[in-house]
Amino acid sequence: MTQDTLKITDSxxxxxxxxxxxxxxxxxxxxxxxxxxxxxxxxxxxxPAFMNTASCQSTITFIDGDRGILEYRGYPIEVxxxxxxxxxxxxxLLFGELPNETELKDWVYExxxxxxxxxxxxxxxxxxxxxxxPMAMLVSTVAALATIYPEARNIHDPANRLLxxxxxxxxxxxxxxxxxxxxxxxxxxxxxxxxxxxxxxxxMLWKMVEPKYVANPVLARALDTLFILHADHEQNCSTxxxxxxxxxxxxxxxxxxxxxxxxxxxxxxxxxxxVLKMLDEIxxxxxxxxxIKKVKEGHGKLMGFGHRVYKNYDPxxxxxxxxxxxxxxxxxxxxxxxxxxELERIALEDDYFVTRKLYPNVDFYSGIIYQAMGFKPEMFTxxxxxxxxxxxxxxxxxxxxxxxxxxxRPRQIYTGHRSxxxxxxxxxxxxxxxx
Ligand code: SDX
Numbered sequence: 001m002t003q004d005t006l007k008i009t010d011s012x013x014x015x016x017x018x019x020x021x022x023x024x025x026x027x028x029x030x031x032x033x034x035x036x037x038x039x040x041x042x043x044x045x046x047x048p049a050f051m052n053t054a055s056c057q058s059t060i061t062f063i064d065g066d067r068g069i070l071e072y073r074g075y076p077i078e079v080x081x082x083x084x085x086x087x088x089x090x091x092x093l094l095f096g097e098l099p100n101e102t103e104l105k106d107w108v109y110e111x112x113x114x115x116x117x118x119x120x121x122x123x124x125x126x127x128x129x130x131x132x133x134p135m136a137m138l139v140s141t142v143a144a145l146a147t148i149y150p151e152a153r154n155i156h157d158p159a160n161r162l163l164x165x166x167x168x169x170x171x172x173x174x175x176x177x178x179x180x181x182x183x184x185x186x187x188x189x190x191x192x193x194x195x196x197x198x199x200x201x202x203x204m205l206w207k208m209v210e211p212k213y214v215a216n217p218v219l220a221r222a223l224d225t226l227f228i229l230h231a232d233h234e235q236n237c238s239t240x241x242x243x244x245x246x247x248x249x250x251x252x253x254x255x256x257x258x259x260x261x262x263x264x265x266x267x268x269x270x271x272x273x274x275v276l277k278m279l280d281e282i283x284x285x286x287x288x289x290x291x292i293k294k295v296k297e298g299h300g301k302l303m304g305f306g307h308r309v310y311k312n313y314d315p316x317x318x319x320x321x322x323x324x325x326x327x328x329x330x331x332x333x334x335x336x337x338x339x340x341x342e343l344e345r346i347a348l349e350d351d352y353f354v355t356r357k358l359y360p361n362v363d364f365y366s367g368i369i370y371q372a373m374g375f376k377p378e379m380f381t382x383x384x385x386x387x388x389x390x391x392x393x394x395x396x397x398x399x400x401x402x403x404x405x406x407x408x409r410p411r412q413i414y415t416g417h418r419s420x421x422x423x424x425x426x427x428x429x430x431x432x433x434x435x
Contacts, residue, residue, distance in 0.1 A: 012036050025054055044411055051308075054235075056243065056405065060093060060394050061234040068312035072232060073097070081319050086227035087111055087197050090169060090390040093232050094397070108196075114170030115191035115200060117178065118148045125182045134382045135264040137179035138172075143257035145171070152251040155400060164252045165393045172386045173197070177204030180379055189213075198224040201386070206374070219373055222327045223383075226366060229316040230384050232391025233362075234309075238263040242392040243399045244408040252396060259392045260385045266303070269388070271363035272380040275304040276371060279336040279343075288342045296352045304364030305347060311357035320365040327369050334372040340365065 004021035019030045032042035047053045062071040070077040073092050080089050084098070091099045091107050099107055124144050128137050145167075146152060152164045174191060181188050181204075189204045192213065198220045203213035233239070242259035246252070263269035282291045295302050307314060328334065344360055347353045367380050375383065399405050 008034070010034050023057075028053075044413075046413055050240070055240065055408075056235065056399065056402065058234065058395070058398055059096065060398060061232045061391070063234055063309050065307070065309035065311050068310060068315050070233075070315045077229065077315055078319060081225050081228050084228065085196070086224045086231070086387060087169075089228045089231055090387075093390050093394040094165065110166050111170045111197065112191075112193050112200075114167045115174050115193075117171055117174045118145075120148065121145075121175070121178065122188065125178055125188075128179075128182060130183060130185060132179075132183070134176065134179040134183065134378050135260065135270070135385070137182065138175055138382055138385060139257050139260045139264070141175045141179070142168075142172075142260060143254055146251050146253035146257075149251075149253065152253055155246075155249055155251065161252070161397060161400075165397070168252065168256055168389055168393060172389045173201035174204060176379070176382045176386055177201060179382065180205055180376075183376075183378075196220070196224070198227065216330060218326055218330050222323050222369065223373070225323050226320065226369070226383070227387035229319055229362065230366075230387040232388070232394060235395075236308075237265070237268045238388065239392055239395050242396050246396040246399055247405060247408040249407075252393065255396060256389060256392055259388075263385055263388060264381055269363075269381045269384040271303050271361070272367040272370070272384065273377045275340075275363055276336070276367045276377045276380070278303045279339050279368075282339050282343070285338055285342045288339060288346055292343070292346055292350065296350070302343070302347060302353070302358065304367075305353065305360055306356070306358040307361045310359060310361065313359045314361040314364075316362040317360045317364055320362065320369065324365055324369050324372075327372055331372040331374075334368045336368050336371070340368060 006019045006021050006026055007016055008019065009016045013034075013036060015034070017030075017034060019026045028045045031044065034043040035041075045053065060073060062074070063069065072080060072089060073096055075092070075098070080092070084092075087108050088099060088104055090111075091104065121141060121144070124141050125137065128140075149164060149167065151160060154160045178188050186208075189207045191200050192203050193200075195203055195213070195215065199213075199215040202215045202220060202223070207213035235243075238259040241262040242255050245255040245258040250258075266274045278291075282288055292302070294300065324337065328337070344364070347358065353359075366383075367377065370380050370383055371377065
């Protein structure tokens with residue numbers, strides 16, 4: 001098959017170049033040959049926020065944003081959400097294939113037996129104020145685990161990487177639950193190895209004085225499904241952070257802490273918490289039109305709407321809406337659902353949102369479910385970080401084992417001063433910008 005190519009003529013030199021086109025991309029480094037003189041650095045690409053730049057080749061997650069398709073290792077998210085458990089999907093994301101019964105049983109055993117936290121973790125937690133945001137506690141505590149497992153720095157040893165991966169997947173719910181209990185002043189609850197991943201998380205969150213916690217199976221399954229939906233999403237902001245930090249060969253705990261920090265932003269994983277604040281601010285269905293008018297006038301964004309890749313309905317949002325019905329059948333319907341449905345109805349008909357291809361994303365309905373299940377809004381992004389840890393680690397491992405990858409270090413276009421004349425302080429005029 002003949003190689004696809006791109007012919008470029010540089011009007012500065014009238015030279016024509018032929019660049020190979022591979023998988024719909026041209027290599028940025030192929031532009032460097034385009035110079036105006038032998039001393040010229042050569043051309044670069046300029047792509048603030050990486051709107052149109054592939055940073056890696058990956059086989060983990062496929063998204064077709066125009067058609068609203070999401071697949072993990074080639075399996076449609078809808079199929080996985082209906083038929084798998086979260087740990088089964090975690091195995092798929094990390095190892096590339098769905099496990100058989102024996103493999104899944106062994107994998108679940110391994111993760112279950114890595115849920116316990118070092119007792120020192122309690123001391124980290126005690127250092128936080130009672131009203132500390134759980135995401136800040138989670139980021140800090142995950143980073144602190146690097147002090148407990150210093151051998152994690154040996155990132156080139158596959159067995160060592162796998163051990164740390166199991167520890168992080170097992171311990172994320174324990175850290176999350178510990179931060180929640182700390183905020184309430186409740187005693188911490190130890191993991192119960194008889195329970196599955198979601199049930200054990202609920203146990204560590206909500207067990208009080210009963211001898212053994214019994215999770216509502218519908219709510220546990222709903223949480224497990226939400227974990228599946230949030231597990232990975234190719235090169236999003238937090239995953240790109242995981243890859244960038246991991247590319248310097250930092251240990252996986254510090255890289256995961258950095259990724260969680262990126263996720264905490266309100267434009268990313270923090271949006272689910274912002275959606276609830278927005279619905280509270282709107283207050284009733286009657287106020288929805290007025291709120292949308294304000295957004296269209298440029299006063300804020302419709303949180304839980306829009307996506308860098310999806311220019312169609314986020315497939316995860318559809319499954320979350322279905323999951324909401326299962327949860328509300330148990331918990332009673334969250335009154336905010338009516339406001340959210342009205343917001344969606346109006347926005348999907350409004351030209352402002354239609355022309356910008358703004359649809360509900362994964363965060364639009366998830367918060368309403370979490371609140372109905374009893375979670376405080378501050379915990380919503382933590383509920384995103386727990387499953388996304390699997391995606392971060394799968395992408396981290398793929399980056400480390402990709403021969404094309406090296407330390408991430410973008411270039412820049414420098415637009416500042418050059419070679420300025422230095423003045424001693426007594427001769428400097430008032431700058432007048434620091435106040
Ligand atoms: C997640 O990347 C991932 O995969 C993320 C994620 C994952 O699983 O990892 O899917 C999870 O982060 C989902 C997104 C959660 N964030 C929110 O819901 C916050 C609200 N959404 C926006 O901030 C925004 O839509 C982003 C950040 C999600 C995407 O922003 P882009 O791609 O940079 O798009 P943009 O800001 O350039 O917007 C294009 C236009 C602009 O209008 P104009 O300047 O052209 O007039 O659309 C407007 C924006 O103002 N716009 C919105 C809007 N989102 C974009 N207007 C109102 N409300 C919004 N939500």
